Amino acid sequence: MKKNIVCLPGDGIGPEILNIATEVLEFVGETFNHEFTLKNYPFGGNAIDDYGVSLPDHTLEASKCADAVLLGAVGGPKWDSGIERPENGLLKIRKELQLFANLRPVSVSPETSKLSPLKEEILKDVDFTVVRELTGGIYFAQPKRRTDEVATDTLTYERHEIERIVDFAFKLAKKRRNKVTSVDKANVLESSKLWRQVACEVHSRYPEVELEHLYVDAAAMELMRNPRRFDVVVTENLFGDILSDEASMLPGSLGLLPSGSYSTTGPALYEPIHGSAPDIAGKGIANPIGMLRSVSMMLADFGMSSESSLIESSISATLRAGFYTKDLGGNCSTDEFKNELFKELKKGVQTHV
Ligand code: NAD
Ligand code: IPM
Ligand code: MN
Secondary structure (H helix, E strand, O other): OEEEEEEEEEOOOHHHHHHHHHHHHHHHHHHHOOEEEEEEOOOOHHHHHHHOOOOOHHHHHHHHHOOEEEEEEOOOHHHOOOOOOHHHHHHHHHHHOOOOEEEEEEEOOHHHHOOOOOOHHHHOOOEEEEEEEOOOHHHOOOOOEEOOOOEEOOOOOOHHHHHHHHHHHHHHHHOOOOEEEEEEOOOOOHHHHHHHHHHHHHHOOOOOOEEEEEEHHHHHHHHHHOHHHOOEEEEOHHHHHHHHHHHOOOOOOHHHOOOEEEOOOOOEEEOOOOOOOOOOOOOOOOOOHHHHHHHHHHHHHOOOHHHHHHHHHHHHHHHHOOOOOHHHOOOOOHHHHHHHHHHHHHHHHHHHO
């Protein structure tokens, strides 16, 4: 297969982890006879430095024409006080590519269950996915303004925005365990009242799927108390952002979770859920697993299931061999992880090609 993949390394640890991802893709391409075109484009803080904007036009154009976009992470203290922030670029590319559905799968493997700060009995069989609405809500709605005295953000959802993301969640649940948990704050927020109403309406088209509603505060607690109850969790943009970082503590580190963002027709974008980790950038200790799992999601979406599962099983084998980065309580460097991963990839090829 031929695939044109636009790579946006970004800032901080972004390039450190994306480099490994592209090496893995080159290996997979050679091994399975695929022609992957991988080209880096400026995006985020580095693009502000070089082009004055976080999402240069040529980066956006290339992304729109790609088969998929692979992103490291953006942001950092250097750009925190500027008017144009790296994060603007991230919001803009999500909006421009109409990536309304952000999937953040969470599962606990035997290799990581002992690494989590939570008790092993809570973690057993945890396997759910957060479906985060990504192009609406308080991130985008107008008015948005600030003076030294007062600042305003607006939380608006239109029916069609709720309907399409909830529908996405029900369709996904049908391929999983037939359960949707819709998370809102319908006891207070008008946008959440509409969210809940629309979720119930969409549910009537999927009678075989169970629908439960949780308030976001209770959902945050349930994620730690009984995470096994979740199958598909669908929620609005800001709640999904916060709950998915919280959920990363189930497998044990923010560095483990991947994501895929989807529109109805155009290319999808794959990125780990974490940020640019300025506190560890340049130290060579970043955990590349969230990035690698994002690559694995991308390959699965291309229909390359053997390639995708080769990456997953090689990550597991690398962990079983004791290669844990610092965030997982180990002392292995990013490079040492990569070297072991490549050994496992080569071993695994026999069973996957
Ligand atoms: P962060 O996710 O970058 O880091 C939070 C903590 O987790 C840090 O201690 C960091 O060292 C650790 N961590 C994160 N990923 C890791 C990895 N792969 N391996 C090991 N440790 C890891 O969040 P933050 O510190 O709140 O934000 C830093 C910058 O990143 C900010 O500018 C923020 O806006 C940006 N950000 C970008 C994205 C994105 O590009 N998608 C996502 C979140 C935050
Ligand atoms: C994420 C990040 C972004 C978000 C920020 C950096 C804009 O936290 O991708 O989860 O809030 O969506
Ligand atoms: Mn986030």
